[in-house]
Amino acid sequence: MPRPIQARIALSALEHNLQAARRATGARIMAVIKAAAYGHGLLPAAEALGAADGFALLDLRDAARLREAGFRQTLLLLEGFFTPDDLPLAAEHDLACVIHHAQQLAMLDSCPRRGALQVWLKVNTGMNRLGFAPRDVPAAMEKLRSHAAVRDITLMTHFSHADEAAGVAAQTEVFDALAAPYRAARSLANSAALLRYPATHADWVRPGIMLYGASPFAEIPAQQIGLRPTMTLHSRIISAREIAAGESIGYGGTFCAQAPMRIGVVACGYADGYPRHAPSGTPVLVEGRRTRTLGRVSMDMLCVDLSALPDADVGSRATLWGEGLPVEEVARAAGTISYELLSAVSGRVPLVYRES
Ligand SMILES: *Cc1c(COP(=O)(O)O)cnc(C)c1O
Numbered sequence: 585m586p587r588p589i590q591a592r593i594a595l596s597a598l599e600h601n602l603q604a605a606r607r608a609t610g611a612r613i614m615a616v617i618k619a620a621a622y623g624h625g626l627l628p629a630a631e632a633l634g635a636a637d638g639f640a641l642l643d644l645r646d647a648a649r650l651r652e653a654g655f656r657q658t659l660l661l662l663e664g665f666f667t668p669d670d671l672p673l674a675a676e677h678d679l680a681c682v683i684h685h686a687q688q689l690a691m692l693d694s695c696p697r698r699g700a701l702q703v704w705l706k707v708n709t710g711m712n713r714l715g716f717a718p719r720d721v722p723a724a725m726e727k728l729r730s731h732a733a734v735r736d737i738t739l740m741t742h743f744s745h746a747d748e749a750a751g752v753a754a755q756t757e758v759f760d761a762l763a764a765p766y767r768a769a770r771s772l773a774n775s776a777a778l779l780r781y782p783a784t785h786a787d788w789v790r791p792g793i794m795l796y797g798a799s800p801f802a803e804i805p806a807q808q809i810g811l812r813p814t815m816t817l818h819s820r821i822i823s824a825r826e827i828a829a830g831e832s833i834g835y836g837g838t839f840c841a842q843a844p845m846r847i848g849v850v851a852c853g854y855a856d857g858y859p860r861h862a863p864s865g866t867p868v869l870v871e872g873r874r875t876r877t878l879g880r881v882s883m884d885m886l887c888v889d890l891s892a893l894p895d896a897d898v899g900s901r902a903t904l905w906g907e908g909l910p911v912e913e914v915a916r917a918a919g920t921i922s923y924e925l926l927s928a929v930s931g932r933v934p935l936v937y938r939e940s
Pocket of ligand 1: 616618662742773774775776790791792793794800
């Protein structure tokens with residue numbers, strides 16, 4: 585028997601969440617599938633999201649794999665190309681490339697064919713990560729518009745606060761003013777802006793996290809926005825024991841029993857992608873019933889409280905997150921976000937695909 589941990593991927597939930605995005609916008613949908621589709625597995629997730637108008641990712645070879653697998657949608661490299669050598673491959677597979685920096689503009693001369701490249705020019709409107717400063721955009725546009733390799737240009741930006749009260753107004757204003765002189769298509773919205781700010785939808789929206797069934801908003805559960813969980817991290821209890829009052833659990837003895845307790849050991853640890861910094865009390869389901877972690881998460885195991893679950897024993901099912909336990913809730917308890925938990929599920933965890 586293999587170790588009992590699995591990440592179960594509900595393909596129909598991916599489709600469902602894409603439809604939820606579709607209902608929220610008239611714009612074209614660029615499904616973001618970076619980080620192996622937020623841990624769901626690149627090709628199976630892309631197939632389930634096959635009704636999207638485009639796919640955004642980071643790795644040229646991954647994009648080439650999608651093309652070779654028959655995907656005909658726009659495939660966008662979110663960080664563009666890294667060296668001049670990337671350009672012939674990007675052209676060969678008809679990949680759209682973000683250009684966010686002057687050095688990438690200079691590399692365009694390595695493009696082998698006229699009109700081979702779709703470019704998404706990224707503008708820094710306040711995120712201060714990637715993108716041209718507003719004052720440099722007119723010159724970059726000029727260069728792109730006159731470059732033989734460039735077939736068409738989309739203008740894009742990325743929001744820093746779309747999920748918070750500060751919102752998107754200041755960045756949208758800067759972007760709209762810059763884009764006004766051009767007839768280029770526009771793209772601004774991530775999941776949070778797609779759901780909350782219709783005025784930002786423009787020509788292309790770029791949802792990621794909502795497709796994977798998690799809410800981009802701290803205060804609104806995914807279920808309330810009509811999203812379904814797509815990944816359930818599942819394992820089993822592999823040991824159970826009674827401990828006496830005063831005994832501690834695991835490395836460092838960070839949890840000490842106040843009274844006699846029954847505890848179980850789940851085959852899931854930080855080397856599987858479960859966050860090591862999740863404190864005692866992080867929610868977990870055993871046979872569908874809610875309980876809590878106890879003590880430090882170790883590399884391959886974590887401990888849970890079975891005191892109120894007398895029927896639970898070796899072999900009982902444990903759900904670390906997913907159906908019945910929103911990933912956001914576990915993330916919050918561990919001081920992180922759903923994005924990190926989903927994308928950090930490690931290579932040793934088998935992904936098991938289900939139609940329903
Ligand atoms: C990751 C990413 C997105 C998707 O963001 P979500 O919050 O997951 O919807 C959109 N645009 C860019 C540029 C990104 O890097």
